[in-house]
Amino acid sequence: MLKLVFNANHGGFIANYKDMVLEKIADHCATFRGVAIDGQDVTAGEGYDWNCNLPLDFAATTTVKTNANANAIITATAVDGDGNAVAVTDNGDGTYTLPTPEGSTQTIVTFNVSAKEGVVVFHDTYTLRLYRIGDIIINALTIDEVDAPAELLAALNASGTDVTATLSDWIFTAEPTIVATFADNSKVTATGSVNGAEGTFTFKGEAGSKSKNYTINVSGFHFYTAADNDEMVKLVYDSSLNQADGSWSNGSYSLNPANDGWGGTQFKFKNNTEITLSVPANVVIKQIKFTNLKDNYTPGTIGYVTSEGATVYLPTATYFRNGDGAEKNIFVNFEGHKAGTPVKFLFTPGSQPVAWFEILVNKKALSTPPAVNSSSATPTANVNHAVATFNFDREMKSVTAFVGKQDVEGEVAGATVRFKVWDLPYNTTSELVIPAGKAEDTFGNVNDKDIVLSMTVGAPATVEAIEPVVVTNVDEWKAAFAAVAASNNTADAPRAVIFVKNGDYDFGSEEQTLRAYNVSIVGESREGVILHGNRTGISNPIISTRNATGTYFQDLTIRNDLDFGADKRQGVGAAFYGGNKDILSNVALQSIQDTYVTGSQSYLDRCFIHGSVDYICGGGDHYFDHCDIIHEIEGGYITAPSTSVNNKYGYVFESNTISGYGPYALGRPWQNEPRAYFLNTVMIAEASAEGWGSMGTLPTHFYEYNSMDKDGNPIDLSTRKNSPTSTNSYTPVLTEEEAARLTVRNVLCGNDSWDPASATLQCEAPESIAIAEGVLTWSTVDNASGYAVFRNGEYLAHTTNNRYELNANDGASYTVRAANAHGGLGAASEPATGGTSGIDAVTGETGAVSTVYYNLQGVQVNADTKGAVIRVEILPDGTRHSEKIIK
Numbered sequence: 083m084l085k086l087v088f089n090a091n092h093g094g095f096i097a098n099y100k101d102m103v104l105e106k107i108a109d110h111c112a113t114f115r116g117v118a119i120d121g122q123d124v125t126a127g128e129g130y131d132w133n134c135n136l137p138l139d140f141a142a143t144t145t146v147k148t149n150a151n152a153n154a155i156i157t158a159t160a161v162d163g164d165g166n167a168v169a170v171t172d173n174g175d176g177t178y179t180l181p182t183p184e185g186s187t188q189t190i191v192t193f194n195v196s197a198k199e200g201v202v203v204f205h206d207t208y209t210l211r212l213y214r215i216g217d218i219i220i221n222a223l224t225i226d227e228v229d230a231p232a233e234l235l236a237a238l239n240a241s242g243t244d245v246t247a248t249l250s251d252w253i254f255t256a257e258p259t260i261v262a263t264f265a266d267n268s269k270v271t272a273t274g275s276v277n278g279a280e281g282t283f284t285f286k287g288e289a290g291s292k293s294k295n296y297t298i299n300v301s302g303f304h305f306y307t308a309a310d311n312d313e314m315v316k317l318v319y320d321s322s323l324n325q326a327d328g329s330w331s332n333g334s335y336s337l338n339p340a341n342d343g344w345g346g347t348q349f350k351f352k353n354n355t356e357i358t359l360s361v362p363a364n365v366v367i368k369q370i371k372f373t374n375l376k377d378n379y380t381p382g383t384i385g386y387v388t389s390e391g392a393t394v395y396l397p398t399a400t401y402f403r404n405g406d407g408a409e410k411n412i413f414v415n416f417e418g419h420k421a422g423t424p425v426k427f428l429f430t431p432g433s434q435p436v437a438w439f440e441i442l443v444n445k446k447a448l449s450t451p452p453a454v455n456s457s458s459a460t461p462t463a464n465v466n467h468a469v470a471t472f473n474f475d476r477e478m479k480s481v482t483a484f485v486g487k488q489d490v491e492g493e494v495a496g497a498t499v500r501f502k503v504w505d506l507p508y509n510t511t512s513e514l515v516i517p518a519g520k521a522e523d524t525f526g527n528v529n530d531k532d533i534v535l536s537m538t539v540g541a542p543a544t545v546e547a548i549e550p551v552v553v554t555n556v557d558e559w560k561a562a563f564a565a566v567a568a569s570n571n572t573a574d575a576p577r578a579v580i581f582v583k584n585g586d587y588d589f590g591s592e593e594q595t596l597r598a599y600n601v602s603i604v605g606e607s608r609e610g611v612i613l614h615g616n617r618t619g620i621s622n623p624i625i626s627t628r629n630a631t632g633t634y635f636q637d638l639t640i641r642n643d644l645d646f647g648a649d650k651r652q653g654v655g656a657a658f659y660g661g662n663k664d665i666l667s668n669v670a671l672q673s674i675q676d677t678y679v680t681g682s683q684s685y686l687d688r689c690f691i692h693g694s695v696d697y698i699c700g701g702g703d704h705y706f707d708h709c710d711i712i713h714e715i716e717g718g719y720i721t722a723p724s725t726s727v728n729n730k731y732g733y734v735f736e737s738n739t740i741s742g743y744g745p746y747a748l749g750r751p752w753q754n755e756p757r758a759y760f761l762n763t764v765m766i767a768e769a770s771a772e773g774w775g776s777m778g779t780l781p782t783h784f785y786e787y788n789s790m791d792k793d794g795n796p797i798d799l800s801t802r803k804n805s806p807t808s809t810n811s812y813t814p815v816l817t818e819e820e821a822a823r824l825t826v827r828n829v830l831c832g833n834d835s836w837d838p839a840s841a842t843l844q845c846e847a848p849e850s851i852a853i854a855e856g857v858l859t860w861s862t863v864d865n866a867s868g869y870a871v872f873r874n875g876e877y878l879a880h881t882t883n884n885r886y887e888l889n890a891n892d893g894a895s896y897t898v899r900a901a902n903a904h905g906g907l908g909a910a911s912e913p914a915t916g917g918t919s920g921i922d923a924v925t926g927e928t929g930a931v932s933t934v935y936y937n938l939q940g941v942q943v944n945a946d947t948k949g950a951v952i953r954v955e956i957l958p959d960g961t962r963h964s965e966k967i968i969k
Contacts, residue, residue, distance in 0.1 A: 112154035112197035117210055118147045123267055130190070130211045135266045136182060138215055138290035145179045146191065146210065153201040160191045185216025215265050218287040218294040222263040225252070226399035230260075238262075238296055246297040252398040254281075254303045255369075255413040262287065262296070272298065279303045304395040306369045306415040308442055317439040319343035319350075320728045322682065322702075326834070332728070334477055334496025335441075336360045348374060348436040353382060356428050361443070362497045363422035363475035364525075367392075368442040370416075370425065374409040375402045375437040382432025384412060389426070392419040402435070421446050422475065451530040452476055452523045459503075459514075459535060460835045464543035466506040469835045470514050470535050472499045474523070481521040485514050492516075502831045503537070511538040545903045547882040548867040550579035550604070556587055563596060570598040573631065577602060579905035581870070582638060583877055584610030589624060591617055596661075597629040602905040605638030606877050608668050608690075614641040620654050620676045620699075627661035628681055634665045634841065636906040641672040646692065651675070651715075660684050660700070667842040667906060673697065674714060680704050680733075685830055685838035696722035698733065699752060705826045706735045707839070713742035713767055719775050721749030723756035725783075731829045732757025732783065741766040747775035749784060751805050757783040761821050766792040773799075773814060776807040784814050787821035844908035845900035848884070851911045853896065858886045860911060863900040870907055872897045875934070 117124055119134055127133030136144065150156055158178045160168040168189050171179045183189045191210040197203045220238050223230040230249070237247035260272040260283050274283030281300040286293060308314075317335055321343060325331055329338035330349065338358050342350040351357060361367065372384065384400035395415040402410055429435040452474050459470045472481070474497045481492035481499045485506070492499040499521075506512050516533040553559045562580045570578050579602040592615065605611030615624045624642050627633045644655030657673045660681035670690040671677050677693040680700035687707050691698065694715035698706075699722035711720060720740070725732035733749075738760070744767035749758045756778075768791065774784045782805050789797040804814045826839050848860035848869065858871065862884045871878045871886045873894050879886065880901075888896075897910040935943050 108200070108202035110153050110201045112195055112201050112203045113151045114154055114156065114193065114195045114205070114208055115149040115151075117149070117193075117208075119144060120147075124210075125267060127209075127211050130209045132209070133211045133213070136212060136214045137266060138185060138292070140182055140214065142182055143179050144182045144212060145173075145177050148176050148178070148193065150176070150195070153198050154203075155196045155198065157194045157196075158191060159194075160189050162190075163188045183212055183214040185214050187216070188213045213265065215289055218289045218292055219265040220262050220287065220296075221265050224261050224263075225249075226258050226397070226401065227403070228399035228401045234298070238298075243293070244295045244297075246299065248299045248301075250301045252300070252302050253395055254300070255305065255395055255397050255415050256411075257281070258283075258300075258399065260285075260298065264289070272296075274298075274300075276303050276305070302398075304415050306413075306442070308368070309444065312368060312442050312444050315441040315443055317349075317441065318347045319438060320726055322726060322728045331498065332496060333494075333498035334362050344378065344436040347438050349438060350378075351429055351435045351437075353429050353432040353435060354385075356426055359425040359427070359439075361422060361424070362477050364446045364448050364477070366421045366444045366446060367416050367419045367425065368444060370414045371440040371442075372412040372414070372437045373440050375412055375435065376408040376410065377402060377404040377432045377435045379433035380404055380431065382429050382435055384414075385428040385430040387414050387425065387427040389416065389419055389423050391423060393417040402432075404433075448476060448523065448525050448527060451527055452478065452521055453529075454533055457533075457535050459537045460833075462506065462537050462539045464540055465835070465837070466508055466539050466542075467502075467504045467835050467837060468506070468537055469831060469833055470501040470503060470537070471833070472501075472516070472533070472535070473497060474499065474521070477524045479522045479524050479526075481516060483514050483516045483520070485512055490514070500833065502827065502835070504827060506537065506539045508539050509541055511536055513537075545865045545867050546576065548577060548579050548901070548905055549882060550581040550602075550868070550880055550901075550905055552581045552583065552880065554583045554585060556589060559587060559594070563594065566596070566598045566601045570600055573599050575599050577632075577634075577904065579604060579867075579901075581880065581905070582606065582611045582613075585612075587611070587613045589613070589615035591615060593617065593622060593626055594624065595626045595629060596633060598633075599630065600632040601630065602634040602636070603638070604634075604636045604901075604905045604907065608637050608639055608670055611638040612641060613638060614643050616643045616655075618644055618653050618655060620656055620679055621659070623656035623659035623679065625657070626659040627664055628659050629661065631662040633661060633663075634667075634904040634906065635669045636667040636842075636904075637669070639670040639672060641670075642677070645674050646672050646714075660702075660704075663836060663838070665838045665841050665904070683830060683832065683836065685826065685842070687839070687842040693720075694718040694746075696750070696752070698722075700724055701726050701729065701754065703729050703731045703829055703832075704733050705829050705838075706733070706738055707826060708736070709738045711735075711738055711740045711742075713740060713744065713746050716743040717746060719747045719750045721758045722752040722777065723749060723758050724753035725755055725757045727755045729757070731759070731824070733759065734824050734829050735760045735763060736824070736826070737762045737764075739764045739766060740769075744768045745770040748773050748786070749805075750775035750777040751780045751782045751784075751807060752778055753780070755781050755783070758785075759783075759816070759821075759824055760786045760789065761816075761824060762787065763789045764792065764794070765789055765797060768797065771801040773802040774805045774808075776805050779807045779809060781810045782808040784808075785816045785820075786814060787816040787818070841902070841904050842906065843902060844906060845902050847909040848898045848900055848911040851896070851898060851914045853888065853914050856888050858888055858896050858898070858914065860884050860898050863908075865903065866900040867903050867905060868901045870899045870901065872899070872910065 122134050124132050124134045158170045160170050160180050162168055189212045193208045195206045223235050234247055234249055262270050264287055270285045272283040272285040274281055283298045285296050323330055323332050324341040328341050329336050330340045340349050344350040381403050387394050387396045455473045455475050457472045459468045462468050477496050478494050483490050483501055485503055490501045492501050514535045518531050519528045521529040551562045553562050566578045577600045582605045584606045625640050640657045642655035642657040645652035654676045655673045656676045656679050657671045659679040662682045664684040666689050667687040672692040674693055675695040676699055677697035680702050682702040684704045686709055689709045692712045695718045701724045721733055723732045748769050784804055799815045802814050830836050845863045845866045848863050850861040868882045870880050895913040895915045897913050899907040899910050901907055
């Protein structure tokens with residue numbers, strides 16, 4: 083067996099290689115693996131292969147054991163520190179004996195490796211340094227993992243049994259760790275005490291019967307003790323607080339650049355890049371703690387920390403290591419920091435430093451009017467809605483604005499205030515005005531003049547024509563995924579559409595992961611497109627968009643076969659793991675436990691979600707609009723939110739229907755600060771009287787409003803209780819006013835004015851459909867990106883024109899469906915047959931060999947389906963006859 087091991091000196095996990103060639107050069111090789119000396123430590127040597135420090139009382143001779151394979155021939159020679167030859171005896175058993183060096187001297191042993199015939203040698207010379215300790219010598223001294231100055235080390239190695247040295251030109255903000263490494267490789271950590279700016283650290287060295295006492299007098303301590311009115315601010319990474327300009331902001335404090343994270347809490351930074359920490363105008367910084375600081379790849383230091391006008395005490399030793407377990411805390415203290423003044427810092431050299439922050443601050447009272455540092459709005463070139471953002475110079479309490487006659491209440495997050503503005507007139511410049519007196523800070527001060535932001539809305543966006551990629555089997559599906567991963571790898575990529583024909587798409591145990599931006603996956607029909615497989619584990623879904631943004635699904639089913647429809651439960655079987663800004667319209671998600679693991683944002687329109695245990699679980703903000711929730715087994719829980727503290731809404735269910743088997747719990751708390759709201763729910767299968775279940779001991783936000791039974795009668799919610807493991811107490815029922823705020827616009831607008839509900843609006847059915855001279859034509863549909871043509875209810879082709887050339891006038895029935903801007907298909911046109919327009923009269927004999935029924939959208943339905951359907955009969959002679967009937 084040949085094993086290749088790649089090692090990187092940075093401790094990372096990435097290896098790059100190109101055009102590797104392996105060539106056989108011999109059957110065997112001569113190998114020399116190492117040496118050993120009984121009772122002694124042999125270590126890697128600086129300038130030598132190995133080093134061994136022998137104690138004062140070591141024997142007069144030294145025997146070295148070698149470790150080599152049978153193909154190696156070893157010879158040994160030695161010289162003393164002056165280059166004089168030292169006799170070496172080969173004992174014939176792989177050991178070699180030579181005189182032990184005198185005290186404070188060394189002997190260098192050289193081992194030469196040769197090979198037997200037909201054997202190759204890759205390394206033929208190795209050296210061992212033998213050093214006999216003659217006195218107590220400190221070889222290395224580190225202070226917080228940084229080498230001490232050479233003059234300090236020299237002073238400590240002065241003769242005598244009690245030595246005192248001084249360190250006066252370093253800065254310390256915490257008690258240091260001082261480690262001495264002696265010539266025999268033993269290590270001692272100093273103990274000490276600090277009084278004001280001075281400190282004393284002592285340790286003892288021993289070698290045989292000798293001992294030596296060391297004292298280091300240290301100055302340069304600048305500790306900070308929190309005052310009673312100081313406050314602790316924690317900055318922990320949360321991706322939901324990433325800003326479009328590459329910064330991170332929680333509304334009061336911001337880091338720029340810093341919009342990536344590591345390990346769930348730490349910010350991930352770039353080396354040799356200046357980072358700016360911005361704070362509110364009334365905040366005075368006393369101390370910044372770089373918490374759990376390390377590097378993912380290479381060691382580094384904090385190059386500098388500055389703030390204009392302040393004295394910053396940055397420790398001299400800011401070295402941090404890389405790899406697991408390397409985390410350390412570094413304190414930086416401030417004197418005379420001016421309220422509101424940014425702090426700038428830099429890491430060097432490093433590679434990918436990570437840390438989070440604990441900041442001690444003192445907040446000063448302000449009496450001046452609040453001022454706006456900056457304001458902006460999301461782009462309005464082709465959309466008539468926006469999020470207007472105002473960054474004030476301090477933390478705000480409440481802000482009200484007006485756009486025309488519309489008053490808008492600002493959402494306050496520290497010093498940042500955002501307004502969600504909708505339905506602006508096209509081709510017009512509108513002004514958002516914060517009148518004087520309507521912006522109040524936390525000290526009661528208000529703005530003394532109007533604050534104005536102009537927003538110019540252009541013409542509505544033009545819907546671009548889209549030619550979808552059509553897939554009919556698993557191999558074509560995978561090829562389409564690979565293609566969009568290559569073409570749609572940036573946020574500005576034009577939308578790509580994958581159209582999936584009716585069929586059974588069995589992915590087995592393989593996850594289908596989309597890594598792309600702006601991709602639509604549209605099925606021919608929800609009942610006819612079955613995307614499924616058999617996988618277990620919450621992180622192992624059938625389909626995942628966790629590495630994707632802007633994915634649109636319509637008219638298909640995603641199923642995990644682990645135990646869906648089975649008599650016995652098997653475990654966790656995630657069907658779909660969501661990503662960022664997913665839209666699902668008329669999609670069925672089928673499993674039992676953890677059916678839908680939510681990502682950061684999603685909108686579900688008229689979907690069907692099956693399960694029994696935590697089958698909607700995860701974090702983020704998500705809106706379920708007129709969906710059907712099918713509870714497959716009595717008991718269990720519908721939701722298990724793990725909503726981040728920075729997410730305001732969690733799960734919002736509007737006008738959903740719950741059927742299946744009751745009772746059940748509407749949800750239970752999983753992680754973080756879970757949120758779930760059920761509004762105007764029809765419970766065909768009713769929840770338990772309490773409504774909510776237990777899991778994590780956490781603060782929760784679980785609510786209902788206007789729940790109804792199967793007949794539309796109000797359900798008595800007076801028995802509802804919040805989760806038994808909730809750490810906060812409340813009545814889990816909303817008022818009408820509270821429920822009215824939970825609109826899809828409010829919940830999903832975010833900071834970028836996302837409007838997913840508009841994406842699910844379907845085009846009108848094409849009109850004036852006709853067949854003439856072998857060409858199918860229809861009227862152009864507004865806002866259509868293309869059209870799908872169906873023959874006898876089965877998909878035929880896509881086109882971006884309003885005409886399609888037929889192979890023949892075969893008497894078949896043709897319908898057309900228009901695709902919206904995301905590729906989703908709307909209602910079907912009236913059928914056209916042969917040279918006719920409409921479907922008024924095509925009837926046949928009753929002796930059909932087969933009969934198939936389709937609804938008016940061209941989807942095959944059961945024979946007992948009620949309402950308007952198209953009946954297609956195939957007669958014994960092969961001809962087809964269709965007619966529209968009402969059943």
